[in-house]
Amino acid sequence: MNLDILVLAAHPDDAELGCGGTIASHVAMGYKVGVVDLTRGELGTRGTPEIRIAEAEASAKILGLSARVNLGLRDGFFTNSAEDRLLVVSAIRKFRPRILLANAVADRHPDHPRASELAYEACFAAGLRRIETKDEEGRIQEPWRPSVIYHYIQSEFVTPDLIVDVSDYWDIKMQAIRAFSSQFYNPDSSEPETYISSQDFLRKLEARAIDMGHTIGVKYGEGFTVRRFPGVRDLTQLL
Secondary structure (H helix, E strand, O other), X not given: OOOOEEEEEOOOOXXXXXXXXXXXXXXXXXXXXXXXXXXXXXXXXOOOHHHHHHHHHHHHHHHOOOEEEXXXXXOOOOOOOHHXXXXXXXXXXXXXXXXXXXXXXXXXXXXXXXXXXXXXXXHHHHOOOOOXXXXXXXXXXXXXXXXXXXXXXXXXXXXXXXXXXXXHHHHHHHHXXXXXXXXXXXXXXXXXXXXXXXXXXXXXXXXXXXXXXXXHOOOOEEEEEEOOOOXXXXXXXXX
């Protein structure tokens, strides 16, 4: 399956929080979007890996994803090692995306910037023909390198290089986030409260999106950073 956009996420729910509106808006425009979760989030205080996988599947339906897979790397302990990088290379070659969205380059959770570097180096390696990977059926995969990588912004504020208008898709983003009912605000839950499970966290998330949107003159926005300057041939493509 060739995807237009592939989102790499350290944990189930990273994609929804960081770029759920962008995913929903591009699906609505007819693009094929998929998510590869690196880990099952097994170190999380709330829920279980099995619950989080089921929640990720429910969220995928809400967002209209063309594909969602989990690589099963170790939550909190995955590294930018040859072994872990090859798994990501294989996923990139499997889905052959034009655009790759990856975790934040800086964030409070150490897994996020580490996943950012893993994604960046795996993208480069995926285009090298002398690096051999095989698909699930044992066939050698062809090299493939996405045209561009954008990093979504997470908990820590990072000045964005571009902002996507997600005003018409904010409700879908929130539905996708709430699919992870074990992780986020749930007044009926008896599990310990965490940084992301408070009602204030979702309010802060919305406040960030409102601020990003205000910057470009819309209601809600999601920000991204780039490693190299994007270019356009047509100035009317820019708001």
